[in-house]
Amino acid sequence: MQNYRPAKLRGVDVLASSLETAAVALARHLRQRLQPAPRSRGATLRPGVETPLWLALREAVRGHLRSRGAKALLARELSLDPARMTEFFVNAQAMPDAERTLELLAWLGRQRRPETKRSRQASVLR
Numbered sequence: 175m176q177n178y179r180p181a182k183l184r185g186v187d188v189l190a191s192s193l194e195t196a197a198v199a200l201a202r203h204l205r206q207r208l209q210p211a212p213r214s215r216g217a218t219l220r221p222g223v224e225t226p227l228w229l230a231l232r233e234a235v236r237g238h239l240r241s242r243g244a245k246a247l248l249a250r251e252l253s254l255d256p257a258r259m260t261e262f263f264v265n266a267q268a269m270p271d272a273e274r275t276l277e278l279l280a281w282l283g284r285q286r287r288p289e290t291k292r293s294r295q296a297s298v299l300r
Contacts, residue, residue: 221266228269236263238285
């Protein structure tokens with residue numbers, strides 16, 4: 175008696191099972207499609223959602239590059255072409271290599287903590 179369904183609901187039952195099958199297939203397809211493509215070993219990262227630390231560093235450095243010629247001076251310090259600096263900080267098309275990123279962090283630290291004449295003299299006396 176439990177499996178009895180009125181004749182009017184049998185058509186709905188067939189439709190519901192077809193919809194369930196289609197929903198499961200669609201969910202499987204979307205799960206495969208939304209998975210990020212496997213990155214090959216050693217592939218270059220590009221700036222974007224996958225690089226939040228670079229985006230934060232980029233924004234911190236951009237604050238110090240507003241004055242005229244600041245990008246050119248930083249490019250000279252990092253031994254880079256000024257156009258490459260534009261790719262890093264304006265167009266967001268590229269990221270520096272590890273060594274230059276470390277140099278950039280050191281530069282940013284120096285910019286945030288400007289050395290005064292007294293602190294230089296005190297460090298010499300120590």
